Amino acid sequence: MKKTNGLIIGVIVLSFIIVWFAYQNVTDDTYEGMSIIPERRDIPLFTGLEPTRSNYVMEGNQWKEIKNFYFKKLPKRGWNVVYKDTSPNKNGSGFITRWRKHGLEWGLSVYSSYSETNNQTEVIFDKTLIHHSKKWIESIPKNICIYKNTNDNQCAKIRDQAKIKKVVQFINNAIDWKEKMESRVNESVIVVGDIKINVHYEEDKTIYFQSKKGLKSMKPDPGFFKLTNLSVK
Template sequence: MRMKVGIGILVVAFLITGYFTYQKATADTYEGMSVIVEQEKDIPLYDGLKPKRSNYVLNGNKVEGVFQYYKKELRAIGWESQYIQSRENGFDTSWEKEGFRGELSVHGHYEEERDQTVVYFDKRPILTASTWINQEPSTLCVKENGSGQPCVTISDKRKVQHIVSFINEAHDTEKLEKHNQTYTITLGDQKVTVYYEEEAIIYLESAQGMKSLKPDPTFLEAIGIDLDD
């Protein structure tokens, strides 16, 4: 009886070990991929492509065949091409489809040393920039919050244009990092809060939502942030 129990325990332990070994091997295989083709019903897999961490590989130079395959097959199942370019021993494409949250990038090249075709599938966010300010004001006011200083009026047309342009062209975002240094830009009856930290992404917040933009010196200087401090 004890022997049977012991054997049963060994079998269970073997199965558990095998399961976790398989799980780790699978995780290692797809490590670094933002899109796992085998798990996407709307992305076909070219015959022979095998996953290898951050990409898929196929022996030999099959670049042209892979390129033509994805141009044809993705369009056939409802994908709309946003960008397509082929070059010697390589190609770049990007696609969008209703229901797929983001942009699908399919690009590949031939590695002569290894005699392999390497293909990447990447999911990228679709960046949008909603217009917050429809009518450019003649003046605006910038106040450094918590400084005790009054709001500084900006009437220089060029500076006003720069500030409005940066606000409108900043990318919409769903996250907001509230840096300690903040400014409020008043444009007529609209207010935009600027969250600033040196060398960090700038975040904007208003009644229309949230945006982010790179720490562009032109914008920072226009709203009165001294970059020499």
């Protein structure tokens, strides 16, 4: 009798485990392409929206109702809108919003669009990291000095104030980088006032700015290379 009871309990437990794993797999597939799942966060979900891997959809033209819903609900949960835009067009319409919440190191983007062809409203929720950019250069100098190689004795000077402002803007707007810097093929030096900045760069790879003030990173913007006359080759 005891063996029979034990066998029954074992079968029940095994069945539960199988069902649980099956549910997890279905759930993971459903939300596979999403950076954030509203149902698992303090983010309300508009009634009728159904998850489809990377986004949520519902029948009909509901983008205005969805927009009004989130502008009403999110502020009540501590979210503040930092950007909003509406884009009507012939085939459909939609909106883009970005939100911030005090105490969180990430932001929330909510996009919605209506497709007249499919008669569906799509909504995308996106979790975005908030990047910080500490200002290294407070005032614009009369000139900046660029050493193409770290062992150069002479530098190329930029005296054009418009160009200097743009170079300073690139450096100040670069993202504060707290992780380990990856090695780069090229290294140059830019001297701005009393700040010596080592520039680590390579073709199509992140640029690193290194100085006594810390470390910054930036996308390999062609405009920066054009202004500084630095070559990745």
